[in-house]
Amino acid sequence: MDQFQITIPQLFVIAGLLLVLSELVVGIQTGFDLVLIGSILIVSGLAGIFLNNVVMMLILASVLSVLYIAVGRNKIRQRITTVTKKTNIDKLIGAGGVVVRSITPDTAGLVRVNDEDWRASAEEVLYEKDSIIVEGIEGVTLIVRKLSK
The missing domain is CATH 2.40.50.140 (Nucleic acid-binding proteins)
Known part of the structure; x- marks a missing residue:
């Protein structure tokens, strides 16, 4: 039974994959957030698996999340938001x-x-x-x- 234990880094990777998959199902209505948060979880989970260090994984996930919220989110929203203006017709x-x-x-x-x-x-x-x-x-x-x- 010990061979089927799931570690915290593996949970991060699975959760990230589920978030990316749910973005594909829901569509762009979430504003691309699920893909980026899922990607953060996947990257930090893989880092935790390869480094065998849960603390580094959590620090990486926290730093990437703060960077995304502080900087990346507004830039991505500006790129995917369309402004509709009345044309001449x-x-x-x-x-x-x-x-x-x-x-x-x-x-x-x-x-x-x-x-x-x-x-x-x-x-x-x-x-x-x-x-x-x-x-x-x-x-x-x-x-x-x-x-x-």
Whole structure:
């Protein structure tokens, strides 16, 4: 039975592998923390196994964890965080305009929004000079509806 005893360094390696595996299962929602903490446990556990010194293993794990929390975590968060900004086309949603070329449910027409002409489609018939509002965008075609007066 003595051959199946698990030491503390081996527990560190197993826990680290489980954390890395759980990051793969959960995905990036944890912000890459589980992979890095798991890696810290694996590295310090392997150092404890090879050095046969639990105290050095704990010191290494503590130093790496503090370094990660103090320095690495913010840098990694900055790299994986995406900032969404409205692009020019997104700003068109909700904007008003005027029909330049008539639109039917079967045929796209043209509308002028913010001094630019855009291809547009609608679920209703819209005639030239009708006021419209942009409800959405599909590819390069604006989805519009007649502006109620």
